[in-house]
Structure formats: C-alpha cells, structure tokens
Amino acid sequence: MSPNGRSFLLDPQKVAGPMRYSHARVVQPSTHHTIYVSGIAAVTPEGVLEGVTENPDGSFTVNVREQTAAVLRRIESIIQGASHGKANLYNIVDATVYILDMKTQYADMNEEWNKIWSDRASAPSRATIGVRELPDPRFAVEIKATAIFEL
Template identity: 60%
Template sequence: MSPNGDAFLLDPNTPPGPSRYAHARIAPASAHRTIYVSGIAAVTPDGKLEGATQNADGTWNLDIKEQTAAVLRRIDAIISGASNGKGGIHNVIDSVVYLTDMKSHYAGMNEEWNKVFTDRVGAPARATVGVQELPDPRFIVEVKVVAVVDFE
C-alpha cells in the first residue's frame, strides 16, 4: 500500500491515457474507510462522452443533465467497485461540482443531483464552482467526492 492508501481503478485493463490519476483512493483505517474519488467527467471506460453529440457542421450539442447523470452513475460505480460492493453514491459525504457555465448549467445539474440525493438529510456537503474550462472542451461538468464506507 502507498502512504496515501490503496488506489482504485474502475477498469484497470484500460490503457493509460495522458493523465495519471486513480479513480479513487482508499485511505487506511479501521472498519470505516474513506474513499477519495478524483474529478470525474461523463466519459465511459471505453472513451465515449455521454451528453455530447456532434452536429453535421462539426459543432457539439452539450447536455448538462445527461452529463451530470452520467457523472453520478460513474461515481456510484467507482465507489461500489472500490468498496467491493459495500458502498455507493449514497456514501458520499463531501463533493465539489465544477461547471463551465454557472448561469446556464447550474439548474440542470442541480435537477439531476436532486434525483439522486432526494433530501438534505442524505445529501453530501457540496460546493459548486464555476470554472473557465475543464480538460476537454466538451466537458461541462466534473464532480469530485469523498465517501465513507463501512467495510465490515
């Protein structure tokens, strides 16, 4: 184990890309373990970007609701995989949402978020930050979370 815990990769057989990061870090602890999930965009393990369709003229239609839903599904899969099925999206205790256009995208992101986290009692702490850009110009939302899972 590294000094910063165990790394988790959703699909360890995927060839490494230009960026090197674990999908999650599992911190050493007792029965409860903390899982630190890297910033996740709406990209499937095979490289397909959800919520982005290319028009005939080469421009892109980017859908904040589709991208947000895809990101939350991917985070759920990462936490489930990192915890051997003992946790998921509802174990998230803290989150940071990055949006490239706060005015246009906040409401749609929040609508999808609220479908997953249906009440304040179960929802994680959250910060939402407007950013100038994300690593790919088709990414309009990225989410980073911390989850706590009981491994016993």
C-alpha cells in the first residue's frame, strides 16, 4: 500500500489519460498521524515571493508553474518538519488547490502537479477551485493539504 493509503477508482480499467487523480484515498486512521497543512502560497518565510517578476512600472508578472512548484516545495518542507522526517508529499491524502484563473492557469498548475504525481494510483484526492482573489494579488495559486504517516 502507498504511504498515503489505498487508491479507490470508480473505473480502474480505464486508461488514466489527462485525469491523473484518485477518486478517493482509503486510510486506517488508528495507525497514522494526520497533518493538516494550512493554505500555502509561493512566499518564503523571509517574505520572498517565488514565481513573481516585478516590472519597472510597478506591475508584476506571475508564473503559475513556478508558483505551483514553490508551493509544493513548501508543503513538502512543512510535512517533513511536522513528521520529523517520516513523511513527504507522497503522504498527502487530500488537497485543495485555489487558483485565480481556471481558463489560463489550470493547465500550467496541473502540469507541475503531475510532475510530482505522474499517475492517478498514487496521487491524492484533489479539488481545484477558481477563486476571485487570494491574500496577495501576486499569488496565483494556494494549496491546502492533508497528509498521513505511520506512527
């Protein structure tokens, strides 16, 4: 069994295609610790925004792929720290991705996501939600996650 439980698929015989996610993850909570990771954006503890280019005129450009990769790195650091090194991204059982523009940013976010979880049998369950705004206008992606690891 994967460290984030067992994958459940409604249609396990179908080819994965672009939909690389489990429909559900089944875990045994009595043998695991659970880590609930707050919504994380692409900003370091020092306040450096990743995936953002400040332009001379005061405007900015956001790179959704870079921000998604940065958010996933931060989440992995949080999970590793909270589990004392016993868990990582592959222990995530559920995630919610908040994104500003589903039409123009979803594909880039999803491509970065699929670099970590390349098949739906190991990917956590996930919801992706288009939102009007995030706490900082330079944020394009925020991810909230739940991970489990063995005691």
